[in-house]
Amino acid sequence: MRTSTDATGRGGDVRLTGISRTYGSFTAVHPLDLTVPQGSFFALLGASGCGKTTTLRMIAGLEEPSTGTVHLGDQDVTALPPYKRPVNTVFQSYALFPHLDIFENVAFGLRRRGVRGVKKQVDEMLGLVQLGEQARKKPHQLSGGQQQRVAVARALINHPRVLLLDEPLGALDLKLRRRMQLELKRIQTEVGITFVHVTHDQEEAMTMADTVAVMNGGRVEQLGAPADLYENPRTTFVANFLGTSNLIAAEAEGGSGDDVVARAAGDRLVLPAARCPAPVGRGGTVLIGVRPEKAGITHADDADSVPEGRNRLRGRITGTSFIGVSTQYLVDCAACPGFEVYVQNIDRDTRLVPGAEVVLHWDPAHTFGLDAAQSPLAGTAEARDAAGDGAAR
Template sequence: MNRSNETALSPPGVPMKVRAVSKRFGAFTALDSVSLDVAAGELVCLLGPSGCGKTTLLRCIAGLERQDSGMLYLGSRDVSDLAPQARDYGILFQSYALFPNLTVEANIAYGLAGSQRAEARKRVTEMLALVGLTGSEKKFPGQLSGGQQQRVALARALAPAPSLLLLDEPMSALDARVREHLCTELRQLQRSLGITTLMVTHNQDEAMLMADRIAVMNNGKVEQYATPQDIYNTPATPFVAEFVGQGNWLPYEHYSGHYAQVGGINMRLAADAGRAESGRLFCRPEAISVNPVLHQENLFPARVCDITFLGNRCRMRFELNHLPGHPLTAEVGSQDLPRLGAQDIFVALPPSSLQVFA
């Protein structure tokens, strides 16, 4: 995409506020008093499984659904009761919703109704250059690849210079390689334009790659709203820990001082790991050291169950000797396999990597 002139093509983003928004469909609660603050120019991802409420929240913000209660603000404006066309946003749908009987330039110009013809033509030319499709103005959507169609839909959403950009799973129809490439380009474009953006996705890789902050949703509520790093490294709830990335769980029976008793053996925890009399310990696979060269704390004998080759790394399943029946997962570099030896290994679970959930 061409970025020589982006900042002149869109006004600076404005902050958005969601305040205690609730929405029911009959007996089903789709949104349960959801509140969010999105800073000007920020890209926030609504992440969660199907049915968690993320698309309903986006539709309420867009005015395509009417919330039962709560308030919505775009900048200083209360847009809670405004019609969709009065809310000053651009939207990119999962299906792109291009008009198949209109050319690329006519699709982009659709949102510029009311503009002078020369002004609209100039704007369309700017948008085509912005998304890297100069020369495609006379083509029809059916003559374009999926990635090109997405760029046309994005250009159409940006053409009226909205204060807010809403993205409804915009990458879901693309194959993995194209999706990753366009995620990167869309993120760079959003940053350079400074447009406040809210994106719905169930793909955690997309959310991690693109977002300034992620709102992880479940059962109509926001379980955690934080940076991608905090979501991954310090999940706030068991649901967030399980939904985002891979994880290991160890049951413990007793907590005393900075030690949790796991299978009759004490494991030392970090001072900020949290505490509860009993519960579960959580850690990420990559935090576990397998046959460490130097001695580490929480070092235990274990037995390998199986190893899965994943290219530049391997995923190893194992059980601690003192806790059979609770398989754990570690990730190691492929180059480390020769030194790991046979089925009997030692693993270290660093205290700083263990998090307590009651």
């Protein structure tokens, strides 16, 4: 089945039509249509084995598609070798020339094409990545983040139509990776060309990208702006893969105006009909979802202080984790064993300890519904561990 996904109505710098890749009897990428908007920062996000890197390599010309076509702008490049495509790729390894200084690493592509008088272009590009003062150092004298910026500068100096980034931050430590996320976004905004970025890191994709395509099993599971994917997941895989979701199996009792009313283990829960899967009739099962940071937790002794109209579940705290900015609570409820709540550490209630009886509560507007035919574990670390690593990259 072909997945048709078009990010916006704008012209696309990259258009994949019916693109797929098979290896014998194994399908790494199922036929899909995908348009990457011109001048955007686009992310292909997914776990190992989802087909994201194979898709990127087909854009670059490093993998030959089994079916379909690749267009860059109005040009069909499906049959063109990599060096004839107006794209450049930055890999996780950076692949800098150790014997050349930073200036010559960046100038390499220009000199290879016989361009004379490269100093002005190289200086401008080193200025863009804020490495002008490092021009005469060798790669080994730079930090990982600086080497990554050199690799980006070397790729951009050739003025590609599209820059492809294959897990470019994977080798960096967490603090540096977060700083480089902002740096890459700044560079993309300044140069204004299309960036297509492959990553397995949800935070990385949501921090940098204008549009994210979440891939699973060689297909695009959902595509959209980061905030929309997070707030309005359409599948349990997306709900679980992008952050954490509490998913509660409930029986629909019918509608009430713009809302759907359901029951889970005797508790009445309400969610907006607009955030529910296509019509759930009376007695139908629905997975009700809420993000951990959207829920509040109140000691059972103060249950009367919970505002009217909020969804409520009663339970017992089974675990707590203090992580500085917030405390994470794990609560055992009849409707949802292992319900997670994240509470900012502003005014901590010292009674909220393992064993305490509590009321969980949240605004019905922050509730979403999903098709109950899906596995509630799809997209979780447990599900990925059970499945093992896939053969596709």
